[in-house]
Amino acid sequence: MEKFTTHTGRAVPLRRSNVDTDQIIPAHWLKKVTRSGFEDGLFEAWRKDESFVLNQPERKGATVLVAGPEFGTGSSREHAVWALQNYGFQAVISSRFADIFRGNSLKNGLLTVVLPQETVERLWALTEADPTAEITVDLEAREVRAEGVTAPFELDDNVRWRLLNGLDDISITLQNEGDIAAFEAKRPSYKPRTQPVA
Amino acid sequence: MGRTLAEKVWDDHVVRRAEGEPDLLYIDLHLLHEVTSPQAFDGLRLAGRPVRRTDLTIATEDHNTPTLDIDKPIADPVSRVQLETLRKNAEEFGVRIHSLGDVEQGVVHVVGPQLGLTQPGMTVVCGDSHTSTHGAFGALAFGIGTSQVEHVLATQTLPLAPFKTMAITVEGELPEGVTAKDLILAVIAKIGTGGGQGYVLEYRGSAIRSLSMEARMTICNMSIEAGARAGMIAPDRTTFDYLQGRPHAPQGEDWDAAVAYWETLATDEDAVFDAEVFIDAAELTPFVTWGTNPGQGAPLGANVPDPADFADPQERIAAENALKYMGLEAGTPLREVKVDAVFVGSCTNGRIEDLRAAAAILDGRRIAEGVRMLVVPGSVRVALQAVEEGLDKVFTAAGAEWRHAGCSMCLGMNPDQLAPGERCASTSNRNFEGRQGKGGRTHLVSPQVAAATALVGRLAAPADLTDNVAVEV
Ligand code: SF4
Secondary structure (H helix, E strand, O other), X not given: OOOOOEEEEEEEXXXXXXXXXXXXXXXXXXXXXXXXXXXXXXXXXXXXXXXOHHHOHHHOOOOEEEEOOOEOEOOOOOHHHHHHHHHOOOEEEEOOEOHHHHHHHHHXXXXXXXXXXXXXXXXXHHHHHOOOOEEEEEOOOOEEEEOOEEEEOXXXXXXXXXXXXXXXXXHHHHOOHHHHHHHHHHOOOOOOOOOOOO | XXXXXXXXXXXXXXXXXXXXXXXXXXXXXXXXXXXXXXXXXXXXXXXXXXXXXXXXXXXXXXXXXXXXXXXXXXXXXXXXXXHHHHHHHHHHHOOEEEOOOOOOOEOHHHHHHHHOOOOOOOEEXXXXXXXXXXXHXXXXXXXXXXXXXXXXXXXXXXXXXXXXXXXXXXXXXXXXXXXXXXXXXXXXXXXXXXXXXXXEEEEEOHHHHOOOHHHHHHHHHXXXXXXXXXXXXXXXXXXXXXXXXXXXXXXHHXXXXXXXXXXXXXXXXXXXXXXXXXXXXXXXXXXXXXXXXXXXEEXXXXXXXXXXXXXXXXXXXXXXXXXXXXXXXXXXXXXXXXXXXXXXXXXXXXXXHHHHHHHXXXXXXXXXXXXXXXEOOOEHHHHHHHHHOOHHHHHHHHOOEEOOOOOHHHOOOOOOOOOOOOEEEEOOOOOOOOOOOOOOEEEEXXXXXXXXXXXXXXXXXXXXXXXXXXXXX
């Protein structure tokens, strides 16, 4: 997982509430055998409409999604997070996230930031009026900044520590590599191996 | 205070224990198949991580593999992609794989034990709930999700929450014609499909000790159907004899050291289980399921139950729905229920003893008109052994179809499926709606009951058979 300290980028204002994971990534994409390559499935149905915000040329390369309340409800599919990341999003801002989606996103290093709905409205207004406007999501300071907006946000200390250090569950376990190696050194020789070690 | 078998195996695998954190457990053996591994490998690739211990990892192809025309390209594109992906991943990461056509290919839970890779006192995981099968050797074996598969591939460990222990003690002798399958179906009917939740079950008592390794695997296999984390049986002489001489069993001094350790694993006399269940073996009879979960079962001699007789309102509703789906009338004797198909196979009952038991009943007889019977060995080795003993000829002479090894109609991910409304007596482990094909109806049975049912055309036990014709009911 990449470290997340602070990120600055252009935004996609998504003025919709209750965006469920089926809309984020439709079920027929779940047959894929990878965690990558989901970018074309992101909001697939809506992208058929040319006027959909993601299709506007000035939104190309945007990395911060500013979404409506109840983002990520529905099925628990982790693919929804992968799709957002594959597309290039680094952070999603909303006034409320579905629990499972939020858990999945933080596990995968996609920073989901909860801000009051008034702040979300101001970010919408700002980025709709000026597509080149940038938003900074500063995890170290736990603060979102944009022109005329400085908004603190909360995040669990342990989750924040993991994100700042780029630690997924596996990285955390690998921090105890010494313990694992010590255990392996003591394993009895009669334990089976599936193949001879090189 | 003494410790149980499960606690001993757990304690021997703790890599790290810290206040307020789950124990980090070392994993001795990681089994892979095509369905639950692709995203795990992809995660490794994205993070640039290798497989930590390829020498403790092994893959087979089973869920999607066809059981006919295995030399032709696989018709279903999704199945083909999953299998090809596993092959590519195994090659890229250096994992040993047994693909379709290989002599060691087969259902992952049949292959591990027959290679001698599953041994007492080990921790065994696989992205598959029926990993509990391996507990028959006194291993702590359980199914995991895809993100845990990735975790084990990368670290050979898993952080795990503690479990509770439940003793299931079966004393006495199983009556003639009553098998391990009947026993486990009766256990599940007794404790319910959620009865084992949070527990590791330990099967013990004289009836368990007298079972063969294959029968013990059948029992541990279905622990998951009682909701348990795992099922275990203490290793004994039967276990050691099964293992000795297998390709991956220890040899020479290693063998002696291993046996000395294995003998220490049995639950201590003064150990305390969190829960206990007692069963009198003498009271058991052939058991079949009538509903749509493995807990909805009854003795073959009973009638389809009346939902109104269930005191618990949830169970009553579940029974009503099940009868509707199964197309059964309350009060009908189970022996009068007609079947369209019979399936012998799966990681529950697809081993050589199961095929022998079914063949012994079919020998010299013909299956009933209109019944289709599929016999699918659990692995290529099982198939070869069966052919050597002439069992394949017995099956085909009786009118059954002899197929190639795989999961097959246990879950119908390959072309082996029931048609809507078709009824099947199946030696597999799940009778969920649509498990064997959309709209298909499943009755879980032992291989013996499966064979007798195929001959009679209705649910039947071997004792119901007259010399060479089906009996009248
Ligand atoms: S035989 Fe059935 S239960 Fe066993 S691994 Fe295959 S699909 Fe799962």
